[in-house]
Amino acid sequence: MNQRFLAALAVTALSMSAISSALADDSKSYTEGTVSEVTSIRTKPGMFDAYMKWLDTTGKQLREDEKKAGLIIDYSVYAVTPRSPHDPDIYLVITYKNMAALDGLSDRIEPLQKKIWTTRDAAAKAAVDRESMREILGTELIRRLDLK
Helix, strand or coil: CCHHHHHHHHHHHHHHHHHHHHHHCCCCCEEEEEEEEEEEEEECCCCHHHHHHHHHHHHHHHHHHHHHCCCCCEEEEEECCCCCCCCCCEEEEEEECCHHHHCCHHHHHHHHHHHHCCCHHHHHHHHHHHHCCEEEEEEEEEEEEEEC
16 A cells, blocks of 8 residues: 555544544533622711721621521632722622522521521611612622633
């Protein structure tokens, strides 16, 4: 046989082998990780320190109780420099193990909230009081993707 023909046949065989191995690895290049709830907050004028005090006391107590109960993995507070008067100055981030951790979450958190606010009316009044310090601009869920 001709040497050129054999060389072309060898190159074709190698190419087909590379293509078939690439096609055989049809798996995702990531695994789904934790889920974080990111809430954008804009504190009202002059209320930044008051709201941070609430986060450091009542807010922290609730998050620590949720952590101890295994409802959340972690929580964080981030200060940001707003680009405009309509942008947040704080991000609240709560991290959950996965999306399934959100199923029935309010029912599992309610007993922890009752340790702080004994009735639903008291919890509702506290929510109204917090709104005098801040405005929630929005909340989104983000999922971590762990590359393999």
